[in-house]
Amino acid sequence: MTTSTDLDPPRPLELSPALSCFPTRTPTLLPATHTNSYALGSRDVLLVEPATPYEDERREWLAWARGLQSQGRNLVGIFLTHHHVDHTGGADFFAAELGLPKWAHPITASLLQPGASRGTATASIDRELLDGETIILDGPEAESWAVLHTPGHAPGHLCLFNGSTGDLVCGDMVASIGTIIIEPVDGDMMLYIEQLQRLLDLNASRALPAHGAAINDPSRFFAHYIAHRLKRELKVLDALHAVGDSGGVAKDLVPHAYDDTPEALWHLAELSVQTHLIKLEQDGRATRDGERYFRLPGGSP
Numbered sequence: 001m002t003t004s005t006d007l008d009p010p011r012p013l014e015l016s017p018a019l020s021c022f023p024t025r026t027p028t029l030l031p032a033t034h035t036n037s038y039a040l041g042s043r044d045v046l047l048v049e050p051a052t053p054y055e056d057e058r059r060e061w062l063a064w065a066r067g068l069q070s071q072g073r074n075l076v077g078i079f080l081t082h083h084h085v086d087h088t089g090g091a092d093f094f095a096a097e098l099g100l101p102k103w104a105h106p107i108t109a110s111l112l113q114p115g116a117s118r119g120t121a122t123a124s125i126d127r128e129l130l131d132g133e134t135i136i137l138d139g140p141e142a143e144s145w146a147v148l149h150t151p152g153h154a155p156g157h158l159c160l161f162n163g164s165t166g167d168l169v170c171g172d173m174v175a176s177i178g179t180i181i182i183e184p185v186d187g188d189m190m191l192y193i194e195q196l197q198r199l200l201d202l203n204a205s206r207a208l209p210a211h212g213a214a215i216n217d218p219s220r221f222f223a224h225y226i227a228h229r230l231k232r233e234l235k236v237l238d239a240l241h242a243v244g245d246s247g248g249v250a251k252d253l254v255p256h257a258y259d260d261t262p263e264a265l266w267h268l269a270e271l272s273v274q275t276h277l278i279k280l281e282q283d284g285r286a287t288r289d290g291e292r293y294f295r296l297p298g299g300s301p
């Protein structure tokens with residue numbers, strides 16, 4: 001976890017002639033304060049992460065998008081990596097203003113229905129994208145982006161990978177500022193670690209996260225994330241052994257498993273412990289009675 005903040009990021013940030021980044025202020029998890037939107041493509045342009053719900057920021061975002069149009073570029077759609085409110089807060093608004101369709105995974109589409117998910121935005125999705133599809137953006141040289149379904153942080157999470165440039169739009173799979181929460185309602189720790197490994201195996205040259213700066217050594221970054229999660233898993237298992245035969249609920253295990261984390265963050269840590277416990281049960285290293293988890297003999301740390 002980094003402790004610096006991103007209070008005033010430069011924008012737009014031209015990462016390459018066919019890739020622009022535009023961070024906007026969002027209701028996100030501190031120390032991050034912004035979500036990066038990206039414009040992919042040199043002529044056809046796909047806008048990624050219609051994030052901001054704030055009026056002043058929406059005006060700036062629209063001016064950026066219209067600026068691309070005024071360069072003769074052709075906006076083709078708005079892409080949502082997943083349903084969380086700090087990624088979707090402007091989706092319907094921007095789509096209506098620009099007359100663009102919204103693209104997302106079918107699970108994200110269902111979670112954005114009114115009343116489907118607590119504390120999130122609502123939006124209607126026009127084009128549902130599945131793992132293995134390819135998005136072709138036309139231009140002087142056509143650019144193709146592979147659609148990857150990467151559940152774990154959110155069940156409908158999508159990434160986009162350009163095999164020619166090595167650029168990977170990675171949403172909330174990792175962040176270069178702050179931390180990624182894997183919590184029991186939307187998250188699945190086993191899937192998350194599997195999908196991080198899948199992203200690592202792409203050997204991308206650059207990862208473009210939703211929070212923080214572009215990551216220039218993504219495979220090492222993903223490996224670090226996987227190692228960090230597995231190390232934490234061992235601490236949760238160790239905590240489970242420390243409470244002995246009486247077992248414990250997630251909250252009981254936090255002081256041991258997160259003894260390196262400020263107590264002010266333990267309410268978030270409890271959510272992560274919960275998803276680690278679910279994974280340990282899936283792995284056959286812990287068992288459960290209601291909310292209470294117990295060590296298993298073969299599950300020693």
Ligand SMILES: [Zn+2]
Nearest residue numbers: 084153154172
């Ligand atoms: Zn998220």
